[in-house]
Amino acid sequence: MFADYSMSELGAIFAMQGFAGLILFSVFVLMALGLAIIFGQMGVINMAHGEFMILGAYVTYLVSNFFAAFLPGIFGIYFFIAMGLAFVVSGGLGLFIEWAMIRHLYKRPLDTLLATWGLSLILQQLYRSIFGAREVGVTIPDWMMGSLPLTDLIEVPINGIFVMVLAVGISVAVYVMMFRSGWGKQVRAINQNRVMAGAVGINTEWTDRLTFGIGCGVAGVAGSAFTMIGSTGPTAGQLYIVDTFLVVVFGGAASLLGTIASAFSISQAQSIMEFFLSGSMAKVLTLLTVVGILMLRPQGLFALKLRK
């Protein structure tokens, strides 16, 4: 199958395919970060995670329209404001949901799964009623359009680079929050020993709520970033949820580094296979491989042996 291509063309194809894989990697990382916080640190399965991302995307859509209508002069920077707002709105909804629903279900993980699935259905229907069933796209600022020619044959789209930069930035931010802030220390303490953490004066209830809120907020930011490379529909969130969970579980639920490593391996495997096979078969094989490895090593890629 390679006979039709010259060496340089082949190199360019691999480079572009690799770049496509990097964008997919960024997307996975963005999706998985929020979930890694909520599932990895709290052990809570949030099936509505995808809908929190979509909420961020819709917020971005609204902000973009607002700027286009009222502040066209500074349209170029609307995205940064939208991203902040997406964090606040998704995070705020997260806080509310934790208070109204999740906190009553901490001891029943399977029930949490079902309840949050119900929440995801409700959110989907609300999006459909408010924004319509059709997918909506945002207007991308001029500076993000076009592509950057690296060589004669290799071009990379600027919005793709932007999403990659965002993924790196948000990963660093989450890392700093988890491992350098007082909140992060409290979250990790609770994860290790809830009773003890409570006994030494950590407000576990509030920390849980904040953790859930921050996880949802990060999901909102991820959704906001996605508007740069694709459009948004009411049911788009559901498409992500399996991938996202597999990325987090595959990485070893409690490990941030593991999440990023697993996002990288899954995205690269999928985009390389996509070159040889049809998209659906590449997806099937990737998922099967991940599930197969998880069956052999259920604790994921990165996990410690702990004393019970």
Next chain:
Amino acid sequence: MNKMNDKFLLRVEGLTVSFDGFKAVNDLSFYVEPNECRVIIGPNGAGKTTVLDLICGRTKATDGSVKFKGQELLEMREDQIVHAGVGRKFQTPSVYEDLTVFENLELSYPKGHGVFGALTFKRDEAVKSRIKEIAATIFLDGMLEEKAAYLSHGQKQWLEIGMLLIQDPELLMLDEPVAGMSVAERKKTAELLNRIIKDRSVIVIEHDMGFVEDIATRVTVLHQGKTLSEGSMERVQNDPKVIEVYLGH
């Protein structure tokens, strides 16, 4: 099998387990004879419960060997170890709260343990009379139809002991059997244990020294995952090393 093997029911040799670098049990060896009552004592974190976990297969050892009647237990699954004749009582009472006392005992009855066996298990007269007999031994004969959830803490402990008795193990391992009991319950339990340890080997973890003195054939003192001292209660009590780390406190 040589003579050495015949003398001991359980041979623990070089047993080691490490959790992420921390050795909770470190190169531990001890031997238990038939009909011996061995008591393990030691300060918190000495690795007492971990030793029982390793013998009954709940925790996987990093190194060493545990031979029970010549069989290597470290290579067996928990249920296979049970069938080999090792019974284990946990520290906190662990019974089936949603089931009745009768059903709790019935599940422990050593018959019908495969999938097919469990499907076709019949509650015949032999089963019923055995359960009644055990229930009488553990002071619960009037409560067979009661859900285990409604029992008192002490009664749950008894029920769990009963669930072990019905298995009729050759080696019985008890983790703090009188912890958390009222004085009256404690007395009754001591009497019960004294009765049931007669025809089998027993390993007990216990803090109550009066109780230990009462039942122990031999005592092993654990400290930081290693044997600090071993012998009769009297010998151990007078061992200066033991006094320093444990009894002296």
Next chain:
Amino acid sequence: MKTNTLFPRADIIGFAVLAVVIFLLLPAVLDSFRLNLFGKYLTYAFVAVGLALCWGAGGILSLGQGVFFGLGGYCMAMFLKLEASTPENTAIQSTPGIPDFMDWNQLTALPWWWEPFYSLPFTILAVVMVPVVFAFVIGVAMFKRRVGGVYFAIITQAFAAILTILIIGQQGFTGGVNGITDLRTLWGWDIRTDEAKEILYYVNGVLLFAVLFAAQFVRKSKLGRLLIAMRDQEDRVRFSGYDVASFKIFIFCLGAAFAGIGGAMFTLQVGFMSPTLVGIVPSIEMVIFCAVGGRLSILGAVYGALVVNWAKTTFSESFPELWLLGLGGLFIAVVMLFPNGLAGIWSEQIAPRLTKLISKNTNPATGQGAPAE
């Protein structure tokens, strides 16, 4: 012991009431179109009964029951499709004698793994065995390594996603997103007529009762009590000398077999099979049938399947946008407010009052009713 008998009195009454509902009440009040719909709902009840055993009793939540439903359904659909694709019926195709969708996708010969489905006995065997073997492989891999709880749920959900993508992607072999349609006869018997649909409804009912009896047998055996014990105290069960994994594998396979039968009956009753019945969404909806009925109750599971689907049809006909909100709310309500579902409401609220009422009316002389059991 009264708990050891297969049918305590309350259960006999429950089975009898359900039999009256399915075999007398519904056929009497429903027209043939609605009865056919309820026939479809009954096929979901098979899955729900299996879930009541796996999830309710055993604590194993599978979000991939659609996979087994689909595998059973596709096995049956393959047989029916082959029967419908005679060379005479498909004379206009470029390759007559193969299913139409294969011809559309430029296939010129029947794939080898379709061949055995010319045989009805093989198909009936496959309807049960394909899901069971698949469940067995998943079960061995997961339960032997002690993976359970939410991990198991996520992995089974991933399988639902994988199978859907695979079916849609391989449309030359599977009929793709449309599924396998235009099914006509079962061994020459036309399954499309109103009369056939009505007969199939009763066949569904009879098979469902067979499955319910099997489930009742399992539940009342020692294995049933072991499942409950395992759900709450898995470690203890191991130290009572049981290989926990083999029991989980068994019950998961049994649930898969039930789902496979349900899927095959769906194909017969409705006349097609498609990936929309396999994926993540239908799989998790099957869980809600069971949850609404009361996850512990096999009879409740049947009512759950009937009630939720009937509500779905009714609402989606008149207020399609309300249905998703309603379904979402149902998920949340059943988890947070009624964790034991309809069966719980019956046994905690209605039955005690009913007993009181009856004993008051029938026992005025003795002055006291039978103590509530």
